[in-house]
Amino acid sequence: MLLKLEDVVLNYGKIEALHGISLEVAEGEVVALIGANGAGKTSTMRAISGVRGLHSGTITFNGEDVTKLRADQRMRKGLCLTPEGRGVFPGMTVTENLDMGAYTRRDKSGIAEDFERVFGLFPRLLERKKQIAGTMSGGEQQMLAIGRSLMSRPKLLLLDEPSMGLAPMLIQQIFSIIGEIAEQGTTILVVEQNAKQALSRADRAYVLETGQIVKTGSGTALLDDPSVREAYLGVA
Amino acid sequence: MDFNALIDGLGGHTLDGLTRGSIYALVALGYTMVYGVLRLINFAHSEVFMVGTWTVLGVYTVLGADSESAMPMVIFATLTALVAAALASASVALAVERIAYRPLRKKNAPPLIFLITAIGCSLVLVEIFGHVLKVFFGAPFGRAPVNVPSPIQTHTLLTIGDVRITNVQVFIILGAVLMMVALDLFVNRSRLGRGVRAVAQDPDTAALMGVNQDRVIMLVFILGGAMAGVAGLLFTINFDITKFDIGFIIGIKAFTAAVLGGIGNLRGALVGGLLLGIVEVYASAVFSSNWADVTAFIVLVLVLMFRPTGLLGESLGKARA
Structure with a gap:
């Protein structure tokens, strides 16, 4: 496994944002993390990239425990986050x-x-x-x-909401470029509110709800999952 | 009020103002750089400057350089004083960051705590020179002003109209401008400088790009400190004096210069410093030297009323060629 999260708990002050998240990304995969606003998607990304320290749990990257490393140290190991919104x-x-x-x-x-x-x-x-x-x-x-x-x-490219605030045309374009980047051999973990785009491009996906992983499966399987369709794709 | 005095000696006054202003500008860089990356007004910076002036005195004393010295000695003593003052001031600035500020950062202390700490550091350093060192070493440490006679003999380099330009003025203005150009190039062109700007614009994203924030912060204190040390040398060359609390008034002036030009903006520090120097000298000519400071601060208030972000107004991160 390139990336492995085990029971990751993350707090903002007294508020627990992630209640024990475990997930994996294998080399060469495109993995999507979908969920509603406030489900903890960005918190997960901050935990993985090291912008925010963990309360408990471990993060292993490329076989090495990086839980205690700062963001800049993790970046040097090949973990690069494209932050949400205007991260330039x-x-x-x-x-x-x-x-x-x-x-x-x-x-x-x-x-x-x-x-x-x-x-x-x-x-x-x-x-x-x-x-x-x-x-x-x-x-x-x-x-x-x-x-x-x-x-x-990067060995692993983390994308936080690449489609946020973009026109539909641009969303299409960004996702097709993400597909291209994956084909060129970069492993990708992408967090998205735009579940349809993310799931159709992803090998596997996790569904995040109020700080917990509630579902996982292949991208296509989740696209067909009735509860996912109802909650995230706007189809009953 | 005597406007004739100003107009008659306009060229000379302007030159005096530029000389004074370039010293303010050099010190102002330290305030502005630290503010740029930490959003902190480092009030201990005035004492970083003060340490520079004492280091110059130390170098002259050790080398036995005075106004009688021969040319090679004058050059050697001045250059040694330059390097030593820059090193000493940079070390003090770095020590303040490591001992006082970094532990607070690790605890995410609120801004007010930083401010109080900065003022505390400033007082501690002042009292070290005003009291502690005197207990151990006696004079010249203590509370009395101390002569720092520069080995450079002032002479007129050239005369334009009735304006006499001295070698000391040229040395101070050129020295300050060269230092500032070097710093500007470093920040805008080099990889490390880009790291400094990245932290100033967005510390989290900078870390995501692999920038070690603590290292950038140390670098900023070192550079700002070195500039203040050089300013210490230039100050003693111009005014031949230092004192345990000399940093206070220069620090306030330099801080004013930084705000005037736009805090966080390197070129703003230059513009603000030179402008402040000129305004002060003009005011001394028109009213009397007692009014220099009053006028300087009135100008500050007026500028901020119409341009609250200062004359050039951008942050360190945004300042560009």
Whole structure:
């Protein structure tokens, strides 16, 4: 297993946000984590990335216990989170933002290759190379945030709500790019409110409700599951 | 009021103002950088500057450099004082961060606690020089002003119209501007500098990109401290004096300069410092030197009334070429 969470409990002050979450991601998989607002999706991502410390439980990444490591240390191990919403550095240009993704890397030629790769996936970013990120549209910022994560050549790419606040057309586009990234061999754990898109792209998925995993299965199985359809896909 | 005095000596006053202002600007950088990454006004920064001025005195004393020294010695003593003051001030700044601020950060202390701690650090450092060191080493430590005679002899470099430009003025202004250009290049062009800006803009996301926040914070204290140390040298060259509480008024002025230019903005610190220096010298000429500080603060209030974020107004993170 590339990533393994065991009984992860996370608190905000006295409020428990995650009540013992266990989940796994194998190498090469695309795994989706779906759930309603406030179910604990973002908290799970913060716990995995290390932005927030755990109350209890363990997180193993690539065979190593990373529970006690800081976010920047986990990132160096190959775990990269694209945060929810506008996670770009607003005062930096597109190029500088992408450079930040490669902050921990020293291999100049590899970085140049990855610039090519990211610009290949997101031609829009190439057009806007010199633009200050804070002045771009929401969709462009999301592309930039994903591209920036790719610049670190992550072993596991964590995507937190990549479709949030985007027009339907753009959501389609972002998800097809996510599919492309997966095909190129990056393991992905994606958190989504847009369950339909996420489930149709995912090998496996977990359903999160009020801080607990209530269901798991293959993406297609969950798409056909009546209770999932009712709760998350808006079909009775 | 004597506007003729100002107009007659306008060139000279402006040059004086720029000289003074570049010292303020160098000190202001420390306030602005720390504020940029921590949203904290580091009131101990004034004492970081003060330590720089005493270090200069120490270097001159050890090397036996004075106004009688020959040229090679003057250059050697000044450069040694520059490096030593920068190192000493940077060490003090770093010590304050490690001993006082970092433990508070780990406990997520509220901003007021940081503020009180900063003021406390400032008082402790002042009393070390005003009292503790005197107990162990005697004079020159203590509460009396101390002469710091620069080995550099002031002479006129060139005269434009009736404005005499001295070597000391050129040295101070050029020195300060060079330091600031170097810092600006570092922050805007280098990888580490990008890390500093990333933490200033969004600390969590910076950590997600692999930036070690504690290291960036240490770097910021070291750089700001070194700038204050250099300012300490330039100050003693211009005013030939130091005192245990010399940091207080310079610190307030530099802080004002930082706010005037837009706190968190490196170039704002330069603009704010130079402007403040010029306003002060003009006010001394028109009214009297007693009015210099009053006028400086009136300008601050006026600017903030119309531009609450300061003249250049962006954060360290957003400041760009």
